Amino acid sequence: MTAPVLEVKCLKKYFESSGWFSDDPPAKAVDGVSFSIEEGETLALIGESGSGKSTIAKTIIDIHETTDGLIRYQGEDITNPISDQMETIRSDIQLVFQDPTSCLNPRRTIRKTLLVPLKATGVPTENREARVSEMLERVGLTDEYLHKYPHELSGGQKQRVNIARALAVEPKLLILDEPTSALDVSVQAKIINLLDDLQDELDLTYLFITHDLSLVRNFADETAVMYLGKIQEQGPTEEIFESPRHPYTRALLSSIPVTSERDEAYRPESEPLRGEVPSPRDVPSGCRLHPRCPHATDECSMHDPETQSIDDVDITCIAYEDDTDGFDALLDGTNDTPGGSP
Ligand SMILES: Nc1ncnc2c1ncn2[C@@H]1O[C@H](COP(=O)(O)OP(=O)(O)OP(=O)(O)O)[C@@H](O)[C@H]1O
Numbered sequence: 471m472t473a474p475v476l477e478v479k480c481l482k483k484y485f486e487s488s489g490w491f492s493d494d495p496p497a498k499a500v501d502g503v504s505f506s507i508e509e510g511e512t513l514a515l516i517g518e519s520g521s522g523k524s525t526i527a528k529t530i531i532d533i534h535e536t537t538d539g540l541i542r543y544q545g546e547d548i549t550n551p552i553s554d555q556m557e558t559i560r561s562d563i564q565l566v567f568q569d570p571t572s573c574l575n576p577r578r579t580i581r582k583t584l585l586v587p588l589k590a591t592g593v594p595t596e597n598r599e600a601r602v603s604e605m606l607e608r609v610g611l612t613d614e615y616l617h618k619y620p621h622e623l624s625g626g627q628k629q630r631v632n633i634a635r636a637l638a639v640e641p642k643l644l645i646l647d648e649p650t651s652a653l654d655v656s657v658q659a660k661i662i663n664l665l666d667d668l669q670d671e672l673d674l675t676y677l678f679i680t681h682d683l684s685l686v687r688n689f690a691d692e693t694a695v696m697y698l699g700k701i702q703e704q705g706p707t708e709e710i711f712e713s714p715r716h717p718y719t720r721a722l723l724s725s726i727p728v729t730s731e732r733d734e735a736y737r738p739e740s741e742p743l744r745g746e747v748p749s750p751r752d753v754p755s756g757c758r759l760h761p762r763c764p765h766a767t768d769e770c771s772m773h774d775p776e777t778q779s780i781d782d783v784d785i786t787c788i789a790y791e792d793d794t795d796g797f798d799a800l801l802d803g804t805n806d807t808p809g810g811s812p
Pocket residue numbers: 485497498499517518519520521522523524525526681750
């Protein structure tokens with residue numbers, strides 16, 4: 471059996487305080503996260519702003535040093551990598567960022583932008599021009615764009631160039647960090663379709679980071695829902711969207727704008743979460759969601775929840791564990807209590 475392309479185990483990334491604030495506790499941006507992605511699959515990491523999604527991405531590619539835990543790429547331990555592992559990571563794992571404009575050098579034509587990674591990875595000079603054209607074509611652009619500068623391109627076209635640049639080194643894993651959030655809605659769908667096609671053509675594996683849940687359902691095989699540095703619920707995307715169990719997942723999904731009857735049918739009943747997301751420097755005891763959770767009991771503030779597996783889904787919730795029947799009735803729509811409090 472081949473190893474998953476990416477495996478993350480009990481990953482922690484704490485940011486220590488510095489300067490005037492050096493006595494403050496560290497920010498627990500990522501606090502014990504585990505997941506794996508098989509070849510050719512997409513895992514979506516979803517959650518509100520500040521839940522730790524980008525920190526996971528940056529820790530995987532060694533922009534941040536790992537505080538604790540393990541990161542494996544194709545079975546090899548790449549946690550805080552040594553220099554030759556860094557070369558593998560630089561060619562096999564590519565990151566596509568949110569803002570297509572800031573990632574492109576305004577003084578470089580598209581041709582020059584795409585030549586940089588080809589030179590860096592030693593593609594012979596005589597093959598480079600053909601590769602640039604091929605890469606542009608892959609992302610739906612023509613040679614007409616070769617001599618243009620970034621400011622002459624639309625947001626969607628710039629993101630296509632960023633994707634082409636990421637593909638230049640023939641990566642196996644793309645980390646897509648909110649790749650469409652700076653784009654218009656109509657352009658977002660085109661970029662998602664492009665990424666979908668590229669995955670099939672090139673057998674790519676994706677870690678897709680987003681807070682836009684409407685993009686996830688048709689794109690990701692698996693979904694992990696993050697809150698304040700921890701995954702709360704994780705499983706096949708269809709299962710998460712059709713039968714969300716965790717109160718946090720339910721609250722997130724109930725806040726997606728409804729655009730079709732299918733959306734309406736899947737929209738879970740949920741009471742809104744109370745208050746604001748706490749600081750990662752002051753994580754609540756027990757279940758970190760408990761001060762905001764409509765289902766929280768006294769138990770939830772006292773113990774760290776265990777993760778349990780139900781129907782291929784891992785859920786980390788004491789209230790669910792203690793009242794599975796009540797929660798399942800809520801899922802079936804047979805709970806009498808308005809808002810579904812168990
Ligand atoms: N370099 C840093 N130093 C201190 N704290 C940081 C640093 N980078 C991130 N954080 C904190 O870690 C937490 C997680 O941030 P992160 O950017 O990973 O969240 P996110 O889920 O990706 O949110 P967003 O979608 O807004 O980027 C936040 O509270 C953030 O302020």
